[in-house]
Amino acid sequence: MRKTLLVILVLPLALMVVAACGGGGDSGGGGGDADVQAGQKLFAKAVLGSQAGCSTCHSLDGSVVVGPSMQGVGSRLSADEIRTSILDPDAVLAEGFTAGLMPPVWSDKLTDEQVNQLVAYLSSLK
């Protein structure tokens, strides 16, 4: 059930991204479409850097799994706030959640580029 919902939600998004990239030219860094796509793939991984991946704790459909849903996170948080939330999870806590739940491992497990890609992707979720 949850899987189906996810597919329904993610598919139009994926199609939009594909359509937007139709020209195929622009692949530069700095929050471009290529970063968003790469970030989406990273986010969806069940295992990331030998840890349980982001999507095991964060839904995209508004439901709370272990952490808050990433639905509309790009409207709630600035890119900088998203970056801080990933690299130093306990620095600022999402309302209603306690410290120590999100593993503070990502600054070691992810490259700068991967963090940039995740930030670009999450920022695009308006």
Ligand code: HEC
């Ligand atoms: C083991 C579960 C878990 C994993 C894995 C996890 N998170 Fe989290 N995350 C949480 C919890 C719980 C919170 C809320 C507490 C806090 O703000 O630290 C949170 C908070 C966040 C926030 C802030 C959300 C808000 O509304 O303020 C962001 C952004 C985020 N996580 C992104 C990620 C990304 C990207 C990954 C993968 C690299 C990831 N998380 C992996 C549990 C997890």
